[in-house]
Amino acid sequence: MDNLYDYLHEKFKALGGTQIGSGLSAEFILLAFFPLVLIALLRGVNDTIAIVLALLFIVAVVFSAPFVVKVSKENTDHYNIAAFYVAIVMGIVMFIMLGGI
């Protein structure tokens, strides 16, 4: 457990002063968020696809956690990051609206 704390402490340093408790709470919520969104999206799809995606999600958790550091870096006030996401979302929204999905 001590090792885990040290590991997270090291990882959360990048967040600049955020407490370990806050980071962990946010991390757990994110870990719950992604599978719930997957369920919401894939409930109508067949079981095989759902199982494959669930396994992919587990792999992503093992290799990418903690997510909170990455989420925090992608949600800063930087102009370029905001512009990137605005451009991506504008494209996706138009794609969906025009019947792409």
Added chain:
Amino acid sequence: MNSELIPLMVIFPLISAILLNLMHGKDKVVRAYGILAMLVVLVVPIFASYGNHLFGAHPVVDTLPQLKISLSEVNLAIEYNFAFLQKALVFLLAAIATFAVLSHISNEKKVSGVYLSMIMLSIAAVSAVVMANDIFNMFVFLEIMTIAQAAIVIAVGGVSGYKAAFKYLVFGGVAGASILLGIALLLGTFGVLNISDLHNSLSGNMTNPIVLTAVGLIVIGWLFESGLFPFHTIKSNMYSAAKPDIAALLQTQTKIVLVALAIVLLRLFGGYSNMTAVMLGLSVGTLIIGSVMALLQTDFRRLLAFTAVSQAGLVGIGIGLGTRLGIAAGIFHAINDAIAMSLLFITVYFIYERAKTTEFKRLGGLLVQAPKLAFIQIIGILIVSGVPPFNAYQSEFRIIDATIQAGHPELGVLVILGTILTFVALMKGFYLTFLKENTTKIALGKVHIYNGLPTVTYVTLIILVIACVGIGLFPMPFYDRAYSVALKILVGW
């Protein structure tokens, strides 16, 4: 009771904005006129009777065949609608704006006429957006609102304010252009701008690719005006760069515009499931990312800014469900949350005014010095977190209920997770401000957060708490009205 008062809710703040600009530098005159103007802004929505107002009094005319308009009747005039929802939203806006104006007048040695002028301009713009039944008129006032909001943040001064306002204007330009292009496509296709006429023209035309492009463009504009993903960082930056009293006003305006624009979108394109799916998906993302980001902040203003953004996501979830229950709960939550978040922003405003900082590392131990403020803030935290018997409980409960009724129980779980995270984030802020041991000189030696709050702040906080408890105990008069609006949206205006 006079329906002629309807346009006054826009025209009076506009004229006041011009006058206050001219009065700038004459301190006593600005103070006196500022107070008088806010009284008028507060009173007019109360006494205005429900109805429609046609600017220029142009009647409904028969169709114009040479313009290839398919409708048998066309509204020529710019039309403003005023019913209970508009009354509630305009009054809420006026109430929060009154606090912002009074706090500026009572706290500043020299009152800025330009600053008050921009607040007036934003009130006029948001009131017009709420009432306009003309999509182009709505767009014009959205642009005015964006500029006024940026100006208010710039007026605070400081590099962070300039940066936030600059980004807001740049992305506002993108969103504004997007909305305008969408409107142009609709105008080019159907030849009308009146929202009721557009609704009639659109029925049966939702497969037209030009219309679908217009839907996408206007939805992108809605995302910006509502501060939803991917514009959430822009909005939260604006809230945190503004003084907390102005942040309270800005987030109230955002929630009001979110509802007003969403109603227009649902009235025009409500039957298009891809649109509601986009609204719902991005709202869910905003709720969770906003809550997560709130928890990671090291400054109380930024924490509240992200909380306000995540709550906008919650409103968006209700509306994005597209069901009667969901839309009604979303509208209801927008009103409740605007009040509750204003309460929290005002408590932080008080800390900011006295300590000149809201960074957690420089705060702490304020419970001893300001127990009343701590008590009110903990009530505010309970309200925003959806704890009974307060108002946000009534609306959050209904949103969760609506997700289940709509067949999306996993979204209900996400709403609960987001709410829990909001509570944890706010409690963290409370702990670090009021309960944590005081270790810095600035908090112990120089700053005195006296128990007695300034009268304006104290009265405002009490009124907001009473409003939260009142709506929480007697929600039906408000919820029923929100439900009837939802019915009108889905069945026909």
